[in-house]
Amino acid sequence: MEKVEFALREDLLSRAHMPGGTTAKCPDGITQRAGAVSLCVAAFEGAEVPYEVKIGDSYTEGSMVISYTKTPKKGLLVAKTVQAQLYEQYGPESGYEGAGKLACQEMPVAAAYDFETDTGLTCQYWSEHAANGKPGYTALKVRMNSRNTDLQPVRRPVGPRLPRGFSGRDAGSGSRRGRTPAARGAVRRACR
Secondary structure, three states: OHHHHHHHHHHHHHHHOOOOOEEEEOOOOOOOOOOOEEEEEEEEOOEEEEEEEEEOOOOOOOOOOOOEEEEEOOEEEEHHHHHHHHHHHHOHHHOOOOOOOEEEEOOOOEEEEOOOEEEEEEEEEEEEEEEOOEEEEEEEEEEEOOOOEEEEEOOOOOEOOOOOOEOHHHOOOOOOOOOOHHHHHHHHHHOO
């Protein structure tokens, strides 16, 4: 069972695309019978992703080698991975004009979402042609696909100012450490 739990932690790390704290447990153990399905949970930075672990159909009792598949039942969103994706797609080396103006709504450090759903979270980038050819921010919704997150343009522009809930450069960190109370107030006033 330890090998399966270790494999679940590895799988979750590969989905996160970055290091972080992981755990895994199979509360009812692994049923060692051909075709048996066991339920396990792996977590990345506290975000729990349920897994189904299926023992291979060719398993025979007493086998030293056990083949199995592990299937996550939810996707993993990691704030820093979303931010890196935003930077890669719309940052300075992407060719977008105004590429230094990127922001994501504050989001949890990590969270599990159903596959193929809208997370309700958004990011944005500055564009010279956001609203009917006028400069402004273009909003991107954060969607969970079948493996990771996608950034998809929202049809309506956000406008020239950062909306509430956006904190610019360090958005998504889930933390306000490092900012003084005066700096936090300035961010709040700028976002109104």
